[in-house]
Amino acid sequence: MNPVRLLIVTAVDAERDAVGRGLSPAAPVAAPGPPGRELLRLTCNGGVPCPDTHPMPSAARRRPLTVDLLTGGVGPAAAAAATGAALALAAVRDEPYDLVVSAGIAGGFAPVAAVGSVVVADRVIAADLGCETADGFLPVDSLGFGTSEYACPPHLAAAVARVLGAVHAPVLTVSTVTGTEERARMLQKSHGAAAEAMEGFGVAEAAAVHGTPILEVRTVSNPVGPRDRAAWRIPDALAALRDAFAVLRPVLAHGAPPPYS
Numbered sequence: 001m002n003p004v005r006l007l008i009v010t011a012v013d014a015e016r017d018a019v020g021r022g023l024s025p026a027a028p029v030a031a032p033g034p035p036g037r038e039l040l041r042l043t044c045n046g047g048v049p050c051p052d053t054h055p056m057p058s059a060a061r062r063r064p065l066t067v068d069l070l071t072g073g074v075g076p077a078a079a080a081a082a083t084g085a086a087l088a089l090a091a092v093r094d095e096p097y098d099l100v101v102s103a104g105i106a107g108g109f110a111p112v113a114a115v116g117s118v119v120v121a122d123r124v125i126a127a128d129l130g131c132e133t134a135d136g137f138l139p140v141d142s143l144g145f146g147t148s149e150y151a152c153p154p155h156l157a158a159a160v161a162r163v164l165g166a167v168h169a170p171v172l173t174v175s176t177v178t179g180t181e182e183r184a185r186m187l188q189k190s191h192g193a194a195a196e197a198m199e200g201f202g203v204a205e206a207a208a209v210h211g212t213p214i215l216e217v218r219t220v221s222n223p224v225g226p227r228d229r230a231a232w233r234i235p236d237a238l239a240a241l242r243d244a245f246a247v248l249r250p251v252l253a254h255g256a257p258p259p260y261s
């Protein structure tokens with residue numbers, strides 16, 4: 001039976017290892033390496049028990065699960081390059097992925113997403129890709145180029161959010177971390193966003209080339225706003241990321257067969 005294949009892309013090794021420990025506590029922690037090069041493969045036999053809260057009908061929970069973890073680097077360009085390479089390699093090997101997940105820590109927009117909380121994107125939005133004008137920001141699609149957002153598969157994303165008790169709302173991708181209260185308020189108001197991070201849209205652009213659906217799962221390390229690096233709660237956010245993927249493990253292992261919807 002063909003396994004369900006997942007690619008999970010993080011920015012840095014610490015995020016990859018948190019995801020890996022959640023999915024498989026016994027998994028070896030991979031050595032640090034250059035972003036975008038090495039895949040860490042975990043195989044689940046589908047034999048783990050499902051929680052009562054599992055969103056999928058039992059008849060659909062059959063196929064074994066293979067998860068590849070990839071440290072893709074920080075920012076949308078690095079994430080797109082790494083994800084694109086992994087997807088292309090998988091396609092050439094005739095082992096295409098069924099789902100790509102952008103995962104890691106993020107800034108949370110108060111009061112919607114507090115530090116330590118989990119956010120599952122319903123949409124992934126490129127918040128600073130476009131053109132600044134005297135009348136405001138024009139997204140890239142309004143200029144006639146490409147797209148500035150991708151929707152996650154609605155049923156799967158909502159089910160994952162429900163199982164995790166997560167905030168389910170747009171996650172912004174920015175190339176520049178927001179550093180003022182004013183911009184934080186403007187971004188939140190414009191998009192109804194719960195969180196911002198730096199890779200989701202890059203992962204989504206690469207996945208779109210291959211027609212592969214995406215999810216974005218983030219845990220909040222800091223509030224979006226005036227820069228205060230000392231206040232970032234990175235260990236707490238990484239622990240929350242590990243715990244989220246520990247909860248998701250049986251969900252993913254027994255999840256509905258593709259196509260995800």
Ligand SMILES: O=C(O)c1cccc(C(=O)CC[C@H]2O[C@@H](n3cnc4c(=O)[nH]cnc43)[C@H](O)[C@@H]2O)c1
Nearest residue numbers: 011012014074075105106107177196197198199234
């Ligand atoms: O220093 C560490 O130990 C460490 C461990 C894990 C991750 C980091 C990062 O600095 C990751 C950067 C990563 O985090 C996302 N992020 C987090 N907060 C924000 C934010 O307020 N605005 C935008 N992005 C944020 C982002 O995706 C970066 O790639 C360090």
